[in-house]
Amino acid sequence: MQASAPPTTAPRPSRRAAFLAGIVAACAALAAGELAGALVPGASSLVIAIGDLVIALQPPGAKELVVALFGTWDKLALEIGIALAAALIAGGLGILGLRRPVAAAAGFLIAGAVGFLAALRQPLTEPVPALIVSLIAIVTGIAVLRLLLALVRPRTRPAEETAAAAMPDWERRRFLLASGGALAASAVAAGVGRSLLARPAVLPPSAPGLPPAVAEALPPGAALEVPGITPIVVPTADFYRIDTALISPRVDPATWTLRIHGMVEREVTLTLDDLVAMPAFDQHVTIACVSNEVGGRLVGNARWTGVDLREVLAMAGVRPEATQLVGRSVDRWTAGFPTAWAMDPARRPMIALGMNGEPLPQDHGYPARLIIPGLYGYVSATKWLSEIELTTLEAFDGYWVPLGWAKEAPILTQARIDLPRRGETVPAGTVAIAGVAWAPDRGISAVEVRVDDGPWLPAVISEPISRATWVQWHLPWEAAQGEHTIAVRATDGEGVVQTDEQTPPAPDGARGHHEVRVSVA
Ligand SMILES: Nc1nc2c(c(=O)[nH]1)N[C@H]1C(S)=C(S)[C@@H](COP(=O)(O)O)O[C@H]1N2
Ligand SMILES: [Mo]
Numbered sequence: 001m002q003a004s005a006p007p008t009t010a011p012r013p014s015r016r017a018a019f020l021a022g023i024v025a026a027c028a029a030l031a032a033g034e035l036a037g038a039l040v041p042g043a044s045s046l047v048i049a050i051g052d053l054v055i056a057l058q059p060p061g062a063k064e065l066v067v068a069l070f071g072t073w074d075k076l077a078l079e080i081g082i083a084l085a086a087a088l089i090a091g092g093l094g095i096l097g098l099r100r101p102v103a104a105a106a107g108f109l110i111a112g113a114v115g116f117l118a119a120l121r122q123p124l125t126e127p128v129p130a131l132i133v134s135l136i137a138i139v140t141g142i143a144v145l146r147l148l149l150a151l152v153r154p155r156t157r158p159a160e161e162t163a164a165a166a167m168p169d170w171e172r173r174r175f176l177l178a179s180g181g182a183l184a185a186s187a188v189a190a191g192v193g194r195s196l197l198a199r200p201a202v203l204p205p206s207a208p209g210l211p212p213a214v215a216e217a218l219p220p221g222a223a224l225e226v227p228g229i230t231p232i233v234v235p236t237a238d239f240y241r242i243d244t245a246l247i248s249p250r251v252d253p254a255t256w257t258l259r260i261h262g263m264v265e266r267e268v269t270l271t272l273d274d275l276v277a278m279p280a281f282d283q284h285v286t287i288a289c290v291s292n293e294v295g296g297r298l299v300g301n302a303r304w305t306g307v308d309l310r311e312v313l314a315m316a317g318v319r320p321e322a323t324q325l326v327g328r329s330v331d332r333w334t335a336g337f338p339t340a341w342a343m344d345p346a347r348r349p350m351i352a353l354g355m356n357g358e359p360l361p362q363d364h365g366y367p368a369r370l371i372i373p374g375l376y377g378y379v380s381a382t383k384w385l386s387e388i389e390l391t392t393l394e395a396f397d398g399y400w401v402p403l404g405w406a407k408e409a410p411i412l413t414q415a416r417i418d419l420p421r422r423g424e425t426v427p428a429g430t431v432a433i434a435g436v437a438w439a440p441d442r443g444i445s446a447v448e449v450r451v452d453d454g455p456w457l458p459a460v461i462s463e464p465i466s467r468a469t470w471v472q473w474h475l476p477w478e479a480a481q482g483e484h485t486i487a488v489r490a491t492d493g494e495g496v497v498q499t500d501e502q503t504p505p506a507p508d509g510a511r512g513h514h515e516v517r518v519s520v521a
Helices: 011-039 046-056 063-070 072-099 101-121 127-152 158-164 169-197 272-277 309-316 339-343
Strands: 257-262 268-271 280-288 299-308 324-329 334-338 350-355 369-371 385-391 414-419 429-438 444-451 471-479 482-492 514-520
Touching (some): 011 072, 011 101, 257 309, 309 339, 309 385, 334 339, 471 482
Antiparallel strands (some): 482 514
16 A cells, blocks of 8 residues: 555655745846846836835834934845845745746736836836836746746656656756856846946046135144044044935936025026035034934034035025925935024034035035034935925924934034943053044033043043034043943033933934943953
8 A cells, every 4th residue: 555655755845946946036036137227227226226115114103123224234134134035925936836837927027016116216217217127127037937947847757757756866956056057147247236336426527526615724732642532524434324325326417406495585496516606615514313322433523515505595585484494315315404593693504515625425415415513414414415495394394203203303412432442451550531522513612531430520622623513532541450431421512511311312312421341451
């Protein structure tokens, strides 16, 4: 009776292979999409488009996720997550394809259609190129799946029907070779595509760059001579970068315009040449991200070159009922803040065209961004600026506000210990405790340091460049052997001491003193 037992183990190996075939086919489809997205003019990456869609569809209140998505590495995690989900679905389609190839192909078609719809949302992507890219991805996926499944599917010769289902060794080798080859080709295509997509904007030689402006001079004593301290002006390459764009928009300076509209006397549209021709000025401003944790590095001080925002607003004539100024980027991101904040003569909001003496880098908003002293980036510092809309505070909420972040967001007073580093072991004797402190644009008037349960000791602070910038601070410490906790707190230019009450970054910025533990040997 044994001989008539059904071959229960036979379907297993080919199912596993079919799952793998589906994944390989999905990789090939996505890779083809990356390459085509880079090569077809007016197209973009499908992976990025779907990632942006996922970011946009975040449910309000998912604050943790939102906090996470501010970060640069989390974008990578998101992309990997999308790729994994796609691979799982595709693995299922591979198995489906064993019995029902048409249904599997339809699955790839639907996935491609979702990618196409996501791509349509991308502001710099045009419909026909997006369609071409989606079709290339779909066709590649279906073709690779068919090819691999043909190797998986047992050749049904009537005499050996059950035996063949186990997939003989030489067929398995052929299948693995084909899969490996397809994966390698996908990796190359995706790598080439992605590096092309992420390439920096090449400015044509005639591109308007930076208007001439006299660099704001640093006052004597603006920088402390403490080895290893955070530089008073952060080099552009080290400057933090935060935005929702998976790949920075690449803006053509020749066709870019800035439109000022809404509650204005007359709508104004300016080209980059128009802006460059205006009187430019130059100022150092410290900008910060609301998601910066106490002691975090999402803050930096740069020298910005640009035009006075108020001069541009004056061209359009802001109507008195316009209580909110909204910046909109070429990729439809928005940030809004009270018009009164921009109009206060105590500060000088700008449309920045340059950073540290160079045209804005692509990652920091080329060709133009807003720099509004005193406000967190998410309500003010619109990069790749394309529109300034005058409206009311009630009529519109910027991108992050419906996601649970505060409507109005002045930068909170903070101080950070950079030396010695957290967990560092330092030799006993004189040790430099040093760092930076900021409260734009109230300024910093004092910084104090406390070791263990000791008293608050005044640190030396650098000569402030302005109230819009951070200062460096330094306290030489006679360190005795043992474990120590160092804390710091700042006092702003209005004499208000930084609170020790601790809050998370959401909804309006992290509060509390920065503390580090160090060992003295
Ligand atoms: N277009 C656009 N501008 C943007 C953002 C964005 O997501 N899109 N993020 C803002 C946030 S949250 C911050 S903190 C600053 C960061 O500017 P940086 O990347 O030049 O440091 O840019 C702001 N401008
Ligand atoms: Mo931010």
